[in-house]
Amino acid sequence: MTSIIAHRGASHYAPENSIPAFELAHEMKADGIETDVQLTKDNIPVLFHDESLKRIFGINGWINQYTLLELKQLDMGKSFHEKFAGTSIVTLEEFLVWVKDKPLTLHLELKNNKMAHKNLEKITYNLIAQHQLLDKTYFSTFSDASVSCLAGFQEIAHIGWLTSRQRRDLLSYALSIGATAIHIKHTLLRQRLVKEAKKNGIPVRVYTVNSSRLLHRCFSYNVDSIFTNVPDQAFVIRKDIYR
Ligand code: G3P
Numbered sequence: 001m002t003s004i005i006a007h008r009g010a011s012h013y014a015p016e017n018s019i020p021a022f023e024l025a026h027e028m029k030a031d032g033i034e035t036d037v038q039l040t041k042d043n044i045p046v047l048f049h050d051e052s053l054k055r056i057f058g059i060n061g062w063i064n065q066y067t068l069l070e071l072k073q074l075d076m077g078k079s080f081h082e083k084f085a086g087t088s089i090v091t092l093e094e095f096l097v098w099v100k101d102k103p104l105t106l107h108l109e110l111k112n113n114k115m116a117h118k119n120l121e122k123i124t125y126n127l128i129a130q131h132q133l134l135d136k137t138y139f140s141t142f143s144d145a146s147v148s149c150l151a152g153f154q155e156i157a158h159i160g161w162l163t164s165r166q167r168r169d170l171l172s173y174a175l176s177i178g179a180t181a182i183h184i185k186h187t188l189l190r191q192r193l194v195k196e197a198k199k200n201g202i203p204v205r206v207y208t209v210n211s212s213r214l215l216h217r218c219f220s221y222n223v224d225s226i227f228t229n230v231p232d233q234a235f236v237i238r239k240d241i242y243r
């Protein structure tokens with residue numbers, strides 16, 4: 001059965017990558033949570049999608065130009081809705097503590113394709129190992145080099161190569177750089193590709209799947225997982241299809 005992964009939490013209903021978005025995803029019975037990991041100026045892994053602070057915090061600058069203490073002073077809730085005012089950025093460690101006893105898988109996307117975050121793989125890996133959560137962690141990244149770096153860690157079982165670009169050798173390329181799964185943009189979704197991947201034991205995960213039409217398509221192709229901002233709607237449709 002296709003698993004439903006809440007993309008940046010239940011981000012249609014609460015500020016992306018925030019504790020309220022994660023709480024909601026859990027309440028909506030998502031199977032897992034996808035979130036983006038970057039490093040602050042003082043090398044602390046935090047959950048944040050953009051490299052720039054403009055969209056979420058309304059200020060100039062980049063995530064790696066601010067210390068955690070500085071970022072924690074900023075409000076990332078009120079740009080979404082007044083009722084979330086006071087929501088602050090979440091560290092990876094806070095998220096791990098929150099998720100630890102919940103029946104959720106963790107999909108950690110290392111955001112290092114546009115901005116180089118030195119040692120992001122190692123820092124993230126160490127923290128997850130320290131919290132004994134490696135068995136339910138799925139790593140992913142758009143960076144080919146980072147996929148290969150993750151493949152060097154023996155204990156990491158799930159490495160998704162994220163891509164939005166069409167190419168004939170998509171599956172073999174993913175394997176050649178060390179990925180164990182493909183995480184494709186929904187525009188690349190073809191039943192033929194899903195079948196071929198399944199035949200070769202390669203999980204297919206699709207982002208970002210929000211419309212009813214796409215949700216139906218993904219469930220009917222039986223992809224391994226979907227990343228969605230609306231886990232509640234996905235849950236209803238999946239229930240209907242697998243009835
Ligand atoms: O991990 C799936 C998806 O999150 C990749 O794209 O830009 O939403 O992080 P983006």
Ligand code: MG
Nearest residue numbers: 034035036109
């Ligand atoms: Mg992401």
